[in-house]
Amino acid sequence: xxxxxxxxxxxxxxxxxxxxxxxxxxxxxxxxxxxxxxxxxxxxxxxxxxxxxxxxxxxxxxxxxxxxxxxxxxxxxxxxxxxxxxxxxxxxxxxxxxxxxxxxxxxxxxxxxxxxxxxxxxxxxxxxxxxxxxxxxxxxxxxxxxxxxxxxxxxxxxxxxxxxxxxxxxxxxxxxxxxxxxxxxxxxxxxxxxxxxxxxxxxxxxxxxxxxxxxxxxxxxxxxxxxxxxxxxxxxxxxxxxxxxxxxxxxxxxxxxxxxxxxxxxxxxxxxxxxxxxxxxxxxxxxxxxxxxxxxxx
Amino acid sequence: xxxxxxxxxxxxxxxxxxxxxxxxxxxxxxxxxxxxxxxxxxxxxxxxxxxxxxxxxxxxxxxxxxxxxxxxxxxxxxxxxxxxxxxxxxxxxxxxxxxxxxxxxxxxxxxxxxxxxxxxxxxxxxxxxxxxxxxxxxxxxxxxxxxxxxxxxxxxxxxxxxxxxxxxxxxxxxxxxxxxxxxxxxxxxxxxxxxxxxxxxxxxxxxxxxxxxxxxxxxxxxxxxxxxxxxxxxxxxxxxxxxxxxxxxxxxxxxxxxxxxxxxxxxxxxxxxxxxxxxxxxxxxxxxxxxxxxxxxxxxxxxxxxxx
Numbered sequence: 046x047x048x049x050x051x052x053x054x055x056x057x058x059x060x061x062x063x064x065x066x067x068x069x070x071x072x073x074x075x076x077x078x079x080x081x082x083x084x085x086x087x088x089x090x091x092x093x094x095x096x097x098x099x100x101x102x103x104x105x106x107x108x109x110x111x112x113x114x115x116x117x118x119x120x121x122x123x124x125x126x127x128x129x130x131x132x133x134x135x136x137x138x139x140x141x142x143x144x145x146x147x148x149x150x151x152x153x154x155x156x157x158x159x160x161x162x163x164x165x166x167x168x169x170x171x172x173x174x175x176x177x178x179x180x181x182x183x184x185x186x187x188x189x190x191x192x193x194x195x196x197x198x199x200x201x202x203x204x205x206x207x208x209x210x211x212x213x214x215x216x217x218x219x220x221x222x223x224x225x226x227x228x229x230x231x232x233x234x235x236x237x238x239x240x241x242x243x244x245x246x247x248x249x250x251x252x253x254x255x256x257x258x259x260x261x262x263x264x265x266x267x268x269x270x271x272x273x274x275x276x277x278x279x280x281x282x283x284x285x286x287x288x289x290x291x292x293x294x295x296x297x298x299x300x301x302x303x304x305x306x307x308x309x310x311x312x313x314x315x316x317x318x319x320x321x322x323x324x325x326x327x328x329x330x331x332x333x334x335x336x337x338x339x340x341x342x343x
Numbered sequence: 344x345x346x347x348x349x350x351x352x353x354x355x356x357x358x359x360x361x362x363x364x365x366x367x368x369x370x371x372x373x374x375x376x377x378x379x380x381x382x383x384x385x386x387x388x389x390x391x392x393x394x395x396x397x398x399x400x401x402x403x404x405x406x407x408x409x410x411x412x413x414x415x416x417x418x419x420x421x422x423x424x425x426x427x428x429x430x431x432x433x434x435x436x437x438x439x440x441x442x443x444x445x446x447x448x449x450x451x452x453x454x455x456x457x458x459x460x461x462x463x464x465x466x467x468x469x470x471x472x473x474x475x476x477x478x479x480x481x482x483x484x485x486x487x488x489x490x491x492x493x494x495x496x497x498x499x500x501x502x503x504x505x506x507x508x509x510x511x512x513x514x515x516x517x518x519x520x521x522x523x524x525x526x527x528x529x530x531x532x533x534x535x536x537x538x539x540x541x542x543x544x545x546x547x548x549x550x551x552x553x554x555x556x557x558x559x560x561x562x563x564x565x566x567x568x569x570x571x572x573x574x575x576x577x578x579x580x581x582x583x584x585x586x587x588x589x590x591x592x593x594x595x596x597x598x599x600x601x602x603x604x605x606x607x608x609x610x611x612x613x614x615x616x617x618x619x620x621x622x623x624x625x626x627x628x629x630x631x632x633x634x635x636x637x638x639x640x641x642x643x644x645x646x647x648x649x650x651x
Contacts, residue, residue: 048548048549049546051548051549055552056459056548059454060455062447063451063455063468066468066471066472066518067467067471069475069518073478073486077482080489127369130366130370131367131370131371131373135366135367135370136374148377148381149377151634151638152380154572154576154637155384156630157576158607159576162388162610162624163384163387166387187380187384190377190380194377216359217359218359218360218362218366219363220367221359223366224366247479248479250480250579251607254607255611288479288481291481292579292583295488295583296583296608304489308489311481311485314479318474322473
């Protein structure tokens, strides 16, 4: 065979690989949605889960997932913003900063199950929070912080240095420049990163099994006082999330319709992930257009 | 008198300087919290994990090479049976196999996206890869359980649970990560390398194979090692399809277990401070150390690539 033929063959193979990857995603999405959506009814979304009988819902789990997500984002957004600003704007170029960057990178490469076990040991046992939403939110924060910080730092770094110089030339201090000039122009990137991070947190289960717990006690949706034991907002109650629920009924559960319930729950989970993905793209682009007037993101 | 006023106003911190200090301290605090967390993770996991060897006097070598995991019982010499080899073999088995399967696909997709058709790549494949990253691991586990395991059972026999199923699931899970890092590596090859090769009369494939891939080898290896680090730490998806038998796997379709699967199953069923609990923490310590080793490997490769 001559080189020209090889070129044709190789190109065909590369096309096939690309089509294969697209087919894998299409299969995954279609499989989940086709097998899951028929089970998704209003009763399924809002109903209570059952431990033995068929016909359980995922209402509490869905609420828990959303509540945990909001709580952990409330902790991790300010922390990662602060850390990202420090690394991008204040950190001097020396060995200490390199060490800090390395530590954050190591934190992001740790398996989520190790983060979960750390949370179990420190938040649930040493800090006596037990299996609770609060320890779950803290574990998710640990899991999410390095990636968010990295994203914030990258977004800030991509702001041109002339913008900062313009701020200094107007007599602003460095902090004022950061807050009024640099952060606003880096906002589209930061927002995209935060929403994608939220999607990651929403589907995470390994870090939650031993921190937020694997049981969902009945909730009283008429009492929203956070100190009441069965209140949905009580941060010290144990809370099984949607992702943990899917894992639990598949690996240890005894309910007869486990595959139907997990198919439905997976479909909901995937829909949320898609939603986060499109939201990240949409709001990022919209904000960018709003800030710059440009049509397409460069 | 007037001079004193001026002097005072000059020596006092200005509002902007106070602001500046406030900002620096605030953001520095955030960094400090993250650093504390990293140190705390290593301290707590290490102190628990090392207790097996210092408090319970288990031999480290026996721990790493023993093949029987049954922390409640002791063998003929009265030593506790905590042999982690089955889990270590399982973890490395699925990791390496998944990397071997995923690498050609990842390189192929990355080459397609950077060299063959960047337009289709950016418009179609890029979102596909981002969505694949976003799918939660329990969903991969569920699909593995309801599609991959029956498929392996029908095709290769056995129960369907085992390293092979774990490999298939992990392959799809690490594919997007490896692909997007390979794309970065290929994009960093200077344009004039390609032009020089094409000017010499090479075909596109010759250019890709002889120039672009060679020039980005260190970047591609980094991507693969990073993917392996991901695969090694993945817990739930693997746990759902691997069968959770703490035996040394004899073939690819016999039930096995990984470090992560044993941890997710076992931690809830043991009492804090007991030997079986400490042994589990030792496994967690192994899981903590492995990413570090992968990290060091990546750094070494990156340095080697940078020198050329």
